[in-house]
Amino acid sequence: MADDGVLYRVYERRLARELASVPLPQHLGVIVDGNRRWAKASGASTEEGHRQGAAKIAEFLTWCEELSIPLVTVWMLSHDNLRRPAEELEALFGIITDTLEELTDAGYEVRLTGNDDVLPAEVRERIRRRQETAQVTRELAVNLAIGYGGREEIVVAVQELVREMGQRGLDAEQIADGITIEAIGEHLYTRGQPDPDLIIRTSGEQRLSGFLLWQSVHSEFWFCETYWPGFRRVDFLRALRDFCKRERRFGA
Template sequence: MSLFDKIDKNRVPTHIAIIMDGNGRWAKARGLERGEGHKEGVNAVRRVVEAATKASVRNLTLYAFSTENWNRPSKEVSGLMDLMVYAISRETADLKKNGVSIRSIGDRNRLPEYARTALEECIRETAGGTRLTLILALSYSAKWELSTAARQIASDTIKGVIQIEDIDEETLGNYLTTRGLPDPDLLIRSGGEQRISNFLLWQCAYAEFYFTDTFWPDFDEETLYEAIFEYQKRERRYGKISEQIERENNNSSH
């Protein structure tokens, strides 16, 4: 029996964020070049997008390339950019057919022009998708995002667009690249590491964390459903106590 059958379909996370880690180690363990791990990782993305859609997840954010990744050897960075363009071009038609809309977060200006063009074309082509929003974090880091938001808020304050006393959590949220999206309910990291690596620091303030030793190229439908199943075992209190949550759940069920 698939874990999909055990999932409570009424309590599926609205937004899942994934740090896709372990491509290089997966390849090394098989005596392959790191690039082969990245290629196999693209297949894992396809599996997970299909599984998330099947489970009625509404938003899925994938940490595809961090601002720190620009520091990797130029050959690997170039290979990743080429692979991204290839994958986007290959998958656009199916994404569109399956009701998946693409969105990106991150410093898109740092991407090579050919990669940026392919990404923007995919975003336009899939804009009508309503089943799942797939957010690709490319050239992204949370510290970059927060410092950019701070500059924009400062600039708009000087211009009189906003007043200092009006700046609150909602204001900052509206200046982030994820504005309009719900915060992640569940953050998954593959590959065995237990850190969030500068990813959605503001947005994951109340996310449940799930770490798995599975390398990303081996990540499949069951791995995702296992994470969702584990998430559903947890009590999400948001600062309240268990008894309050229980009363609220009882009231909402009547």
């Protein structure tokens, strides 16, 4: 009888073959949930859980590259997470910076998506310097959602839009007419990018929690029980297979 490892590899290869000739997501969103629960279950510290989760991001991106997925948005720190203990946040800020530097060193185009004002000034400066000197050598672009909240993003977009129209001397009625779906879209953090086709969330939670709230109107969702640090390539391939089997009618 074949052992579990052999069966696993056979199944993984079969899934990869199934995906070789079908359209795949052009923008993939990932809610990397479960780092703390993975740490608790493993007898590790919370910080180690976050570090293992960050390491999984780099591995995950290589899986996306293998399948020529061009854009990935990873939610690393939500607006709500800012209520966590100061010690945990300090460690998270360092892990976020280390992750951004690792990804830019690897040649990815990395864009911060969210409110980076929540980061300490020295962390923002370190990130700014790294982005200014980064050399993009890979096809895959990465959005790191930091201090991100979907409602906050929409509010900021509308505020920017209203200010711009006010500076042009438009009156209240003209401003109201100018607030359109297209105009708001041009002021979102993901402006100029396609909306996500598929959003994956790990750890068993089956909700978006505000992730890409505006952009996910036509997204497909895939939830799994696995904590993010334990997420495997076979889980990823299963998510893509399920996505490809769905009929996307976009309301038509």
